[in-house]
Amino acid sequence: MIRLTDVYHSYSTGTRALRGVDLTIEDGEFVFLVGPSGSGKSTIVKLLTGELRPTSGKVLVNEFHTSKMKQSEVPYLRRTLGVVFQDFRLIERKTVYENVAFAMRIIGASPKVIKKRVSYVLDLVGILHKARRKPNELSGGEQQRVAIARALVNNPSVIIADEPTGNLDPDRSLEIMMLLEKIHSLGTTVLVVTHERELVDQFDKRVVAIDGGLIVSDKTGGYYRYEEI
Amino acid sequence: MKRYNISYFFKEGISGVWSHGFMSFASVSVIITCLVLTGSIAFLVLSLNQTIASMGDLGDIRAYVDETFSDEEVAALETKVRNISNVSGVDFIDRDRGLQELKEEFGEEAYLLDGLEYDNPIRHSFRIVVMDIDKYDETLAAVESLRGIATVHSSKNAMDALVNIKNVLQGVSVGFVVLLGMVSVFLISNTIKLATFDRREEIGIMKMIGATDAFIRAPFIIESIIISQIAAGIAFILQWIICYYISGSKFAQLPIIEIAEFSKYMFLYLIAYMVTALVIGVTGSVASIRKFLRV
Numbered sequence: 001m002i003r004l005t006d007v008y009h010s011y012s013t014g015t016r017a018l019r020g021v022d023l024t025i026e027d028g029e030f031v032f033l034v035g036p037s038g039s040g041k042s043t044i045v046k047l048l049t050g051e052l053r054p055t056s057g058k059v060l061v062n063e064f065h066t067s068k069m070k071q072s073e074v075p076y077l078r079r080t081l082g083v084v085f086q087d088f089r090l091i092e093r094k095t096v097y098e099n100v101a102f103a104m105r106i107i108g109a110s111p112k113v114i115k116k117r118v119s120y121v122l123d124l125v126g127i128l129h130k131a132r133r134k135p136n137e138l139s140g141g142e143q144q145r146v147a148i149a150r151a152l153v154n155n156p157s158v159i160i161a162d163e164p165t166g167n168l169d170p171d172r173s174l175e176i177m178m179l180l181e182k183i184h185s186l187g188t189t190v191l192v193v194t195h196e197r198e199l200v201d202q203f204d205k206r207v208v209a210i211d212g213g214l215i216v217s218d219k220t221g222g223y224y225r226y227e228e229i
Numbered sequence: 230m231k232r233y234n235i236s237y238f239f240k241e242g243i244s245g246v247w248s249h250g251f252m253s254f255a256s257v258s259v260i261i262t263c264l265v266l267t268g269s270i271a272f273l274v275l276s277l278n279q280t281i282a283s284m285g286d287l288g289d290i291r292a293y294v295d296e297t298f299s300d301e302e303v304a305a306l307e308t309k310v311r312n313i314s315n316v317s318g319v320d321f322i323d324r325d326r327g328l329q330e331l332k333e334e335f336g337e338e339a340y341l342l343d344g345l346e347y348d349n350p351i352r353h354s355f356r357i358v359v360m361d362i363d364k365y366d367e368t369l370a371a372v373e374s375l376r377g378i379a380t381v382h383s384s385k386n387a388m389d390a391l392v393n394i395k396n397v398l399q400g401v402s403v404g405f406v407v408l409l410g411m412v413s414v415f416l417i418s419n420t421i422k423l424a425t426f427d428r429r430e431e432i433g434i435m436k437m438i439g440a441t442d443a444f445i446r447a448p449f450i451i452e453s454i455i456i457s458q459i460a461a462g463i464a465f466i467l468q469w470i471i472c473y474y475i476s477g478s479k480f481a482q483l484p485i486i487e488i489a490e491f492s493k494y495m496f497l498y499l500i501a502y503m504v505t506a507l508v509i510g511v512t513g514s515v516a517s518i519r520k521f522l523r524v
């Protein structure tokens with residue numbers, strides 16, 4: 001579960017990125033977080049992953065109070081999350097298989113378990129046939145599938161995707177969204193950050209809109225509403 | 230650390246050594262220089278110690294006893310001499326043996342001493358073996374201060390000279406260790422800094438997917454350990470060759486010079502090199518990666 005309570009965040013430059021955000025996402029939900037560029041979406045993601053601490057307010061993610069946790073606990077918080085970014089963030093010198101297996105190796109999984117699980121998730125995201133390729137031999141959509149496989153491989157309770165389709169053409173974007181929806185249907189909480197209206201409108205999901213560091217709308221029904229406000 | 234990770238750490242560490250070939254080479258070279266210079270001086274110190282020890286008589290103190298002392302008093306005095314700290318052995322030489330030894334020293338001209346048996350002018354004496362040459366002066370003073378010791382003969386000046394040389398060498402070797410040690414740490418830390426800089430994106434990714442700092446750090450520490458142990462190994466072989474040549478040199482054939490046997494200290498050298506190099510390597514790498522792990 002994710003719960004932000006009266007969260008403020010100011011960067012050291014003085015930018016007040018979040019100005020009193022309250023947001024709860026229950027286990028098993030699928031939520032779009034939308035808003036214009038600079039509205040504070042990525043700041044929320046960074047608070048959830050422990051990369052940033054709130055200036056004030058409480059951030060609860062899967063039993064971790066990121067507002068007051070020790071730095072040494074951050075890796076353990078991140079193991080309960082799968083994070084996907086616009087720029088994929090794959091390790092170029094490793095194969096697709098190795099990129100995904102590596103996430104399991106980090107948590108000390110045994111080679112046997114790794115082999116089975118990696119093949120399973122690569123198959124799930126539809127990229128198993130390219131397991132031996134390096135990331136730069138793949139298209140953007142394929143690379144994002146690998147990133148999603150990596151996010152998924154340690155069986156996190158929450159997947160957070162920050163503009164996962166920002167670098168992809170509309171068809172590829174839709175495919176990625178459908179993949180995230182499929183993952184959601186298998187029982188994972190999914191939070192997708194985006195500003196692509198057409199994409200959001202194609203799904204009948206909860207949409208939270210943020211503008212200027214404040215939640216301005218929170219409705220279920222698949223409409224990209226923040227522009228109306 | 231899980232067993233599964235060890236091979237990963239080593240694979241990454243070794244590839245790091247190769248991909249920063251020049252820096253690795255520089256680090257290895259400086260560590261070797263540091264070890265071999267220090268080790269060679271240490272070898273000279275060892276040899277000097279052995280030379281001092283082999284000088285036997287030269288290092289001994291000869292203390293002559295007041296002739297008015299009775300046998301009981303002499304016996305009591307011997308106990309006192311034995312109890313002086315830093316005295317490792319006392320040989321009591323009575324008047325007759327003293328004369329006998331003197332005759333032996335005279336050799337051909339011993340006839341000059343004929344007749345002295347009837348009115349032996351030689352006093353009883355102790356030959357005192359000093360344990361630690363560095364405390365020679367204190368020991369000598371302690372012997373002189375005993376009541377009943379009439380005169381003392383020692384080779385204090387010769388001894389002092391040798392001890393001085395030894396101390397200078399020891400000081401120089403400590404200086405080398407400190408100076409070259411610092412240069413080594415600096416070089417290795419730059420090598421590792423380069424390695425972490427090359428991998429900064431990967432480090433970011435690893436952190437994002439929940440790697441602990443220890444996991445991220447391990448390959449870099451292994452890299453520095455590999456560098457340091459390669460250096461230790463090469464330094465050891467070089468040292469072996471150098472000592473072999475010193476032993477075979479003209480210098481070693483001088484009659485008073487005793488060269489230490491490298492084989493006797495080989496194991497010690499190997500361990501010392503490995504440990505010193507390890508300390509240098511780990512210090513260097515830990516100093517340089519701390520910065521990159523802060524997010």
Ligand SMILES: Nc1ncnc2c1ncn2[C@@H]1O[C@H](COP(=O)(O)OP(=O)(O)O)[C@@H](O)[C@H]1O
Pocket residue numbers: 011012013015016017035036037038039040041042043044
């Ligand atoms: N590292 C940073 N330092 C200073 N200001 C930042 C930093 N990151 C983001 N900001 C500012 O905070 C605001 C919110 O940014 P962000 O959360 O990245 O927005 P979004 O993801 O919605 O585009 C923006 O005004 C942005 O310029």
Ligand SMILES: [Mg+2]
Pocket residue numbers: 041042043
């Ligand atoms: Mg953003």
